[in-house]
Amino acid sequence: MIDKHEPDELRQKRAQAVKTALVLGIIAAAIFATFVGSAIIGR
Amino acid sequence: MTTQVSHPDVSETHDEHDHGDHKPTGFLDRWLFTTNHKDIGTLYLVFSLTMFMIGGAMAMVIRAELFMPGLQLVEPDFFNQMTTMHALIMVFGAVMPAWVGFANWLVPMMIGAPDMALPRMNNWSFWILPFAFTMLLSTLFMDSGGPAAGWTLYPPLVLQTGTSFAFVVFAIHMMGVSSIMGSINIIATIFNMRAPGMRLLRMPMFVWTWLITAFLLIAVMPVLAGAVTMLLTDHFFSTNFFNAAGGGDPVMFQHIFWFFGHPEVYIMILPAFGVVSEILPTFSRKPLFGYGSMVYATATIAFLSFIVWAHHMFTVGMPLQGELFFMYATMLISVPTGVKVFNWVSTMWQGSMTFETPMLFAIGFVVLFTIGGLSGLMLAITAADFQYHDTYFVVAHFHYVLVPGAVFALMAATYYWLPKFTGNMYSEKWGKIHFWLSAIFVNVLFFPQHYLGLAGMPRRIPDYSPQFADFNMISSIGGFAFGLTQVLFVGIVWHCAYRSKVKATPAVWEGSRGLEWTLDSPPAYHSFNTPPEVTCNALSRAD
Numbered sequence: 001m002i003d004k005h006e007p008d009e010l011r012q013k014r015a016q017a018v019k020t021a022l023v024l025g026i027i028a029a030a031i032f033a034t035f036v037g038s039a040i041i042g043r
Numbered sequence: 044m045t046t047q048v049s050h051p052d053v054s055e056t057h058d059e060h061d062h063g064d065h066k067p068t069g070f071l072d073r074w075l076f077t078t079n080h081k082d083i084g085t086l087y088l089v090f091s092l093t094m095f096m097i098g099g100a101m102a103m104v105i106r107a108e109l110f111m112p113g114l115q116l117v118e119p120d121f122f123n124q125m126t127t128m129h130a131l132i133m134v135f136g137a138v139m140p141a142w143v144g145f146a147n148w149l150v151p152m153m154i155g156a157p158d159m160a161l162p163r164m165n166n167w168s169f170w171i172l173p174f175a176f177t178m179l180l181s182t183l184f185m186d187s188g189g190p191a192a193g194w195t196l197y198p199p200l201v202l203q204t205g206t207s208f209a210f211v212v213f214a215i216h217m218m219g220v221s222s223i224m225g226s227i228n229i230i231a232t233i234f235n236m237r238a239p240g241m242r243l244l245r246m247p248m249f250v251w252t253w254l255i256t257a258f259l260l261i262a263v264m265p266v267l268a269g270a271v272t273m274l275l276t277d278h279f280f281s282t283n284f285f286n287a288a289g290g291g292d293p294v295m296f297q298h299i300f301w302f303f304g305h306p307e308v309y310i311m312i313l314p315a316f317g318v319v320s321e322i323l324p325t326f327s328r329k330p331l332f333g334y335g336s337m338v339y340a341t342a343t344i345a346f347l348s349f350i351v352w353a354h355h356m357f358t359v360g361m362p363l364q365g366e367l368f369f370m371y372a373t374m375l376i377s378v379p380t381g382v383k384v385f386n387w388v389s390t391m392w393q394g395s396m397t398f399e400t401p402m403l404f405a406i407g408f409v410v411l412f413t414i415g416g417l418s419g420l421m422l423a424i425t426a427a428d429f430q431y432h433d434t435y436f437v438v439a440h441f442h443y444v445l446v447p448g449a450v451f452a453l454m455a456a457t458y459y460w461l462p463k464f465t466g467n468m469y470s471e472k473w474g475k476i477h478f479w480l481s482a483i484f485v486n487v488l489f490f491p492q493h494y495l496g497l498a499g500m501p502r503r504i505p506d507y508s509p510q511f512a513d514f515n516m517i518s519s520i521g522g523f524a525f526g527l528t529q530v531l532f533v534g535i536v537w538h539c540a541y542r543s544k545v546k547a548t549p550a551v552w553e554g555s556r557g558l559e560w561t562l563d564s565p566p567a568y569h570s571f572n573t574p575p576e577v578t579c580n581a582l583s584r585a586d
Binding site: 011013014015016017018020021025027028029031032035036039042 | 050157161212223226227228230232233234235236261262265266268269272273284295299460479
């Protein structure tokens with residue numbers, strides 16, 4: 001959903017925040033996969 | 044230095060900008076579907092208080108059973124379920140959500156943002172939690188009972204939990220997802236939503252400590268998720284990650300768990316450091332001593348928290364070199380922690396101090412948390428730890444860190460910002476009574492446990508040798524009194540929110556500084572719609 005009343009500057013900040021969140025989410029998923037993966041390989 | 048900030052939401056101009064106070068009118072719209080950081084912060088705080096009461100009730104069961112030797116009230120297995128659930132609820136349901144609640148309320152206001160960066164994800168982060176904890180608590184009513192192997196969930200014992208174990212693991216996964224989403228939101232907010240001029244080294248210490256805490260959470264919650272997933276497959280799908288009979292290694296679980304578990308301690312305590320760093324300057328009427336060193340000390344503590352995990356498991360039989368490394372690395376943490384304690388003392392030194400309730404709790408934190416820190420230093424000594432391990436000395440140590448540490452800081456934060464949140468002043472007289480009763484009884488509760496541990500009383504047992512009877516009775520009396528005192532806290536908060544007739548000013552405290560104090564008390568539903576301009580350090584602690 002897009003808030004039409006949201007100022008452009010704020011919308012740009014939120015768009016940038018979504019990118020930050022995606023990067024952090026990928027990092028979290030990668031850490032999970034690394035630990036489980038290394039346990040499987042180590043076994 | 045003069046304060047130079049301009050924005051339309053400050054109290055002087057607020058009447059002309061009442062457009063910021065449009066709240067949803069329906070109950071569901073206001074609370075279930077809310078995307079407002081203040082409402083979500085309130086939800087987190089109310090949830091956390093509820094969990095404190097439930098976890099506290101479990102602590103009362105534990106202390107009642109331990110009041111005297113012998114089995115009096117509960118079966119041993121139920122006792123173990125109580126110790127396990129008490130810890131899981133206090134760590135994941137009470138302390139962590141309370142800090143996220145304060146972060147939701149304060150981070151946007153402190154950095155001059157209109158809301159969190161990702162408000163819908165913020166709503167989701169919160170509303171996962173009640174389901175997670177309902178699921179976790181429901182295991183107590185299942186045939187197989189709740190988890191009883193301690194919050195560390197060590198195999199092979201935890202694998203003896205019945206079918207309810209699947210619910211426990213799913214609940215932990217949901218808590219982890221909630222924490223990770225909350226952390227991502229906080230980092231995205233701080234990195235992207237700061238007001239013009241709010242440079243990183245102008246941010247309040249509470250924002251700094253939460254930024255670092257959020258990174259810790261993103262780094263370690265997936266590790267816990269991985270560990271419990273492997274427990275789940277060991278239990279239900281015949282894998283043998285941690286099952287020695289199938290070639291697995293239970294010690295590997297301990298390594299993985301504590302790689303999560305030690306940073307988790309700092310996740311609970313770093314925001315407390317931030318709160319104390321806000322409160323002490325206000326009531327000392329001085330800037331925070333050594334702002335930059337406080338930031339770097341926080342980051343150093345966070346870094347070191349990743350390389351000390353094995354001090355929790357010295358007795359498993361590590362190589363001597365490993366034990367020495369973890370011993371010295373652990374002791375190293377006392378350096379940045381000492382920087383913080385000395386900076387807090389230096390902040391108060393020659394300040395024009397007054398002792399309102401938040402200040403009392405903050406000073407109580409500094410003194411009593413330091414006791415927990417010093418007993419931690421004793422536990423870090425490998426040779427000595429062989430004696431202390433799994434005794435009540437460890438219980439005393441981490442309760443000093445978490446109760447007069449993290450919980451006192453939460454109390455301090457509540458008294459400090461509650462007038463801002465509600466627009467009303469709490470009763471200073473009852474606040475002080477609450478502090479002194481808490482400060483006395485928390486020591487009656489936990490200090491004797493040092494002696495019990497040194498005398499050899501093991502933890503997680505419902506019965507004990509008669510030689511431990513006296514100190515256990517004193518500890519239990521302290522526990523009941525401390526628990527009752529917190530009912531007083533609930534009354535004070537309720538009275539402040541709904542009955543107090545004393546209105547709070549925007550600044551609330553004489554020495555308060557920071558963007559949140561430029562807003563009305565309570566602030567408008569939508570604040571900082573137009574970002575303020577921060578043009579000097581006067582609104583931060585960085586001068």
